[in-house]
Amino acid sequence: MGTRVYLARLAGLPVFDPNGDRVGRVRDAVVRLRTTNRPPQVVGLVAEMALRRRIFLPIGRVTSMDAEAVVLGTGSLNLRRFEKRQNELLVLEDLLDRRVTVVPEHDEGRDHAGTVLDIGMELNRNTEWIITRVAVREHSRLTRRGHVYQAEFDRVRGLIGPTETQGTANLIALLDQMRPADMANALQDLPDARRNEVAAALDDRRLADVLEELPEHDQVEILAGLDRERAADVLERMDPDDAADLLAELPKTEQAVLLDLMEPEEAAPVRQLMNYRPGTAGSVMTSEPVILTPDTTVAEALARIRNPELSPVVAAQVFVARAPAATPTGKYLGMVHFQRLLREPPASIVGGLVDSGIDPLRTETGLLEITQRMATYDLVAMPVVDSTNRLLGAVTVDDVLDHSLPRDWRDRDAHDEGAV
Known part of the structure; x- marks a missing residue:
């Protein structure tokens, strides 16, 4: 040394x-x-x-x-x-x-x-x-x-x-x-003023990733320290379900202001998610899974899931539906796991590979049933459809864990009390 x-x-x-x-x-x-x-x-x-x-x-x-x-x-x-x-x-x-x-x-x-x-x-x-x-x-x-x-x-x-x-x-x-979760943990150790200063100096994408890993009270304090235009920009970079959860912690008037400042196409899925009853598939799903039409080739599907901005659970499978491919889609047809894509010729079309044997979730399906079904079929994500079988989004295993764990599970102080 x-x-x-x-x-x-x-x-x-x-x-x-x-x-x-x-x-x-x-x-x-x-x-x-x-x-x-x-x-x-x-x-x-x-x-x-x-x-x-x-x-x-x-x-x-x-x-x-x-x-x-x-x-x-x-x-x-x-x-x-x-x-x-x-x-x-x-x-x-x-x-x-x-x-x-x-x-x-x-x-x-x-x-x-x-x-x-x-x-x-x-x-x-x-x-x-x-x-x-x-x-x-x-x-x-x-x-x-x-x-x-x-x-x-x-x-x-x-x-x-x-x-x-x-x-x-x-x-x-x-x-x-650091990974976003580790960076969020490091920020929790800083004094409030220093934490807010460092968070505000991050670029929008990085701050959005870190906010998603922080306890709700820290999210609210950091967002409150930003001017409203910057706060709206950061919310646009967050996953819609995480943005909806964060906005739900704010007063109604502040929610309305920030949603109005967001780009309409970014705010629309967030508004929709906020309308679902808490603790249901509709409230915890992501409205931006990987969605393909049935005529998409395997090569094109693999190119989509290679996107480094996709989380592993979102990239683990693609969902196949009739056009339009944005939620709400046309008729939902099924899903294809990435391992199946790896085993098929690049020129094959995904419409011939779909697994349609698992019933999709409804927006009102509760967390307990979601957890049981995901465990039964060893899935990391499940589709959510409406009454006309249009795909609305997907519930991922990290969504389920996030909402099944105690509300303060990200707050390290809460779990260190009484530690030896």
């Missing part, structure tokens, strides 16, 4: 125990402030385990840190949820993106304003990890991206203490490497 480590580079690395078993992933580093003029001491790492629980790993337990992984030595782990103490800071959450001033060596020349990109720690003679270096991007009026350089810790002003000038670019760059 080297004597200097840059902490932002550890973010997302897997953590292994001495047996090679994976413990979790690094999410941050904990810095303890000291009462003297001595630089802060890095006392441990924050690791995220299964079920989104974050625990503290004392730095003394770490035997190796490199570009590939963090490895722990022998000993037991305290599995209590990590909570930051009064004299502690988190490197990524509290220090990254801070605007600081760097004093030139020997007090020669002007001070330089910049933004923190990374924090470097070194092992001292007492085997303590101490903050010694700060990577800074200099603010420049001449270029969009200023010069990057390293400064000694004692030359940096404004790194420690209250600040109203903390940006978001570098934290977002780190978070952007």
Whole structure:
């Protein structure tokens, strides 16, 4: 293990125990402030385990840190949820993106304003990890991206203490490497103001993906922090069923304003979903499954499900219906699983491959019956039709799980109460 480590580079690395078993992933580093003029001491790492629980790993337990992984030595782990103490800071959450001033060596020349990109720690003679270096991007009026350089810790002003000038670019760059669910989990750990600031700085698509993974109260607070036009743009990027669920948490007047600001073709399926009774197939279905007409070729069908923006459960099968192919469709004919598509010649048409032996759901079908039928037939999605057998959408297994689990299942705080 080297004597200097840059902490932002550890973010997302897997953590292994001495047996090679994976413990979790690094999410941050904990810095303890000291009462003297001595630089802060890095006392441990924050690791995220299964079920989104974050625990503290004392730095003394770490035997190796490199570009590939963090490895722990022998000993037991305290599995209590990590909570930051009064004299502690988190490197990524509290220090990254801070605007600081760097004093030139020997007090020669002007001070330089910049933004923190990374924090470097070194092992001292007492085997303590101490903050010694700060990577800074200099603010420049001449270029969009200023010069990057390293400064000694004692030359940096404004790194420690209250600040109203903390940006978001570098934290977002780190978070952007995560899956939406992990990014949503990371945002829950930020103070409310910082969380809302970071969320607002995401592009519309990324923010929509993250909102879908957050508890409802966080969704509402973040959406309320956006101007209404931006909020409507983000709702347009969400899956219609998720957008409908989020809008249902808002006052009726606010719902109407946001729906009116959305593009009519994007708002229409959301309005329809909001009309169904909660807890039914109509209320939880997605109105945008992969729908094909029977004359579509297998090659065309496979091209459709290769779309990287489709979730795995939506791409697992295609639904075949008479034109029009947008919901509500013409007469529903059946479904074709992607494995069947892989086994057929590319020129075959999907109309000859449909599985029509499973009765579709009705909009009023309840969650219990949906769950039982999906389990009976080992399905990850089921079609939903109206009384005239037009396809309206599909209920996917993630829809069922999302609405069957406790209402606060995404809220990590609710599930950490009483944890040992």
